[in-house]
Amino acid sequence: MTDLTIQMAQTQTIETTKESKIQELENKIKALETEIEELKYNPLSYDGTVYRDKKDHPYCPTCYDTHGQKVHLHKPISGRNCYYCQACNAKYFEK
Numbered sequence: 836m837t838d839l840t841i842q843m844a845q846t847q848t849i850e851t852t853k854e855s856k857i858q859e860l861e862n863k864i865k866a867l868e869t870e871i872e873e874l875k876y877n878p879l880s881y882d883g884t885v886y887r888d889k890k891d892h893p894y895c896p897t898c899y900d901t902h903g904q905k906v907h908l909h910k911p912i913s914g915r916n917c918y919y920c921q922a923c924n925a926k927y928f929e930k
């Protein structure tokens with residue numbers, strides 16, 4: 836290969852890498868846009884114990900009502916019917 840051919844091949848590789856990186860970032864942006872839309876149109880709903888989103892993830896009602904913060908609740912290993920908030924230490928029992 837001549838120097839020019841090598842140079843052209845290298846440029847092409849760089850271009851391909853750039854293209855795939857752009858594609859990767861565009862996919863990430865699309866995923867984030869979808870997430871934003873979901874957050875806009877799917878506010879949390881109260882089920883009598885905790886707030887839940889459309890995907891049925893539980894959120895702390897105390898943190899949401901007082902600070903407007905969406906704190907995802909965790910289930911402690913010992914109590915199967917209990918949710919635990921890491922932010923305010925509150926416990927919520929399932930109905």
Ligand SMILES: [Zn+2]
Pocket residue numbers: 895896897898899906920921922923924925
């Ligand atoms: Zn909380």
